Amino acid sequence: MMNYFDYAASTPVDAESLRIYQTVSEEFWGNPSSLHDIGGKAQNLLTKCRETLAAMLGVPAKGIYFTSGGTEGNHLALVTLAMSRRKKGKHIIIGGAEHSSLHSSAGFLQDLGFSVTKVPLDSKGLINIDRLTASISDQTSVVSIGHVNGEIGTIQPLHAIKDLLKSRDILFHSDMVQSFGKIDLTEFTSLVDSFTISSHKIYGPKGVGSLYINPALGVAPMIPGQTHEDGFRGGTVNLPGIAGFVTAAGSHIESFATSHYQNLRTVFLTQLNDRLQGLYTLYEGPLHTQLPHVIGLGIHGIEGQWLMLECNRHGMCISTGSACSAGSQDMSKTLQSMGVSHRAGKEFIRISFGRDTRTEQAVALAHLLSDIHAAHTSALT
Structure with missing residues (x-):
C-alpha cells in the first residue's frame, strides 16, 4: 500500500x-x-x-x-x-x-x-x-x-x-x-x-x-x-x-484542523533532525507566515528527482514541487526566486500532509529519508 x-x-x-x-x-x-x-x-x-x-x-x-x-x-x-x-x-x-x-x-x-x-x-x-x-x-x-x-x-x-x-x-x-x-x-x-x-x-x-x-x-x-x-x-x-x-x-x-498538521510537521521534522541534523536544508517562513501541512526541503548531496523515485520504490509518494511543472528539468520557481543555488535547487523535495495522514506515517517517511541518505552515502565511499 x-x-x-x-x-x-x-x-x-x-x-x-x-x-x-x-x-x-x-x-x-x-x-x-x-x-x-x-x-x-x-x-x-x-x-x-x-x-x-x-x-x-x-x-x-x-x-x-x-x-x-x-x-x-x-x-x-x-x-x-x-x-x-x-x-x-x-x-x-x-x-x-x-x-x-x-x-x-x-x-x-x-x-x-x-x-x-x-x-x-x-x-x-x-x-x-x-x-x-x-x-x-x-x-x-x-x-x-x-x-x-x-x-x-x-x-x-x-x-x-x-x-x-x-x-x-x-x-x-x-x-x-x-x-x-x-x-x-x-x-x-x-x-x-x-x-x-x-x-x-x-x-x-x-x-x-x-x-x-x-x-x-x-x-x-x-x-x-x-x-x-x-x-x-x-x-x-x-x-x-x-x-x-x-x-x-x-x-x-x-473540518480543517491546524493542530493536526502542526503535530505532523513537528513529529516529522523532529525525527528527521534526530537522524540528519546538519545534512538537510528546510525552506520555511516565520511561524505566523507558514502553513504547517507543506514541507519543502533539500537533503544535501541527493538530487530530489532521484530521491522521489527511491521513495516511490519504497511505497512513499512525495514530489519535487508543483505538479504542473513536474517532469521539467528546471529547478523549483520558488527556490529560484529565493536566490537558492542551482545545485541546492536540484535537491528540493516537497512533502505535504492531508487529513488522513497519521503520525506513524510521518515517522516512517523521516526514517526512510534517513535510510536512503545512509545508503547513498555508503555507496559513494
Whole structure:
C-alpha cells in the first residue's frame, strides 16, 4: 500500500462530494442555458451553488465564475484584468514564484506588448515588499501575488500588498488555490480584485474551480460573445463537478484542523533532525507566515528527482514541487526566486500532509529519508 504525501498536488475525492456528483449527473442533466424546464432545474441548482460558494468566501455571488480549475482561472483573471486596464498602462507585476499558469499568462501578455516584472521572494520565501514597491510605475495596471506558496507553504502578506496598491489605481489578483480550505479566506477576499480557487485541492472532483472578479469593476470578458458564465467562459458548465466542489468546500472548511498538521510537521521534522541534523536544508517562513501541512526541503548531496523515485520504490509518494511543472528539468520557481543555488535547487523535495495522514506515517517517511541518505552515502565511499 502506498503512503501518500502529495496532498498539495491533489486530494482524493470526498465520499459525500462523489455522491452529490453522481446524484446531479443523474437528476440535473439538463443544460443550464436551455430555456425548458429541465434546463431551468439545472440553472436553479447552478445558482444555488454559486450563492453557497459566495457566502463561504464572503463575496457577492455575481462575481463568481465557475472554471475548469486554478490554471484556467488564473489565465482568465490576469489576461482579463490586464486587457481591461490597458489604457491606464501596459505594465503588470507578478511574483517570481507564482504558479506556472500565471507565468504563461504573463508571457501571453508580453506577446501582446505588455511589460512584465517578476518580483523575487526573500530567503524566508516571502515576497520582497521593497522590491515590489520599487517595481511599481505609472504604467502598472495589475499586480498578481499568490496567497500561499504551493511548494514551501509560506503565506504572503496580502494586507501589506493591498496597503501598497490601494491609492495607486492598480488591480490586485491573488491565486488562492493553496490557501482555500486551509485559511479562513473571508479576511482576505475583500483585499483583492480577483482570486482563483480549485476543487481537487480540497477533496472535490478534478476539473472544477472558480474565479472571482469584483463585479463593481465592470471588466469585459477576455473573449467576447461567449454565452456561459455571464460571458466569461465558453462551454457548457460542469454542473455535477460544481455541486461536488461546493459540497467538498463546505465540509473541508469546517473540518480543517491546524493542530493536526502542526503535530505532523513537528513529529516529522523532529525525527528527521534526530537522524540528519546538519545534512538537510528546510525552506520555511516565520511561524505566523507558514502553513504547517507543506514541507519543502533539500537533503544535501541527493538530487530530489532521484530521491522521489527511491521513495516511490519504497511505497512513499512525495514530489519535487508543483505538479504542473513536474517532469521539467528546471529547478523549483520558488527556490529560484529565493536566490537558492542551482545545485541546492536540484535537491528540493516537497512533502505535504492531508487529513488522513497519521503520525506513524510521518515517522516512517523521516526514517526512510534517513535510510536512503545512509545508503547513498555508503555507496559513494
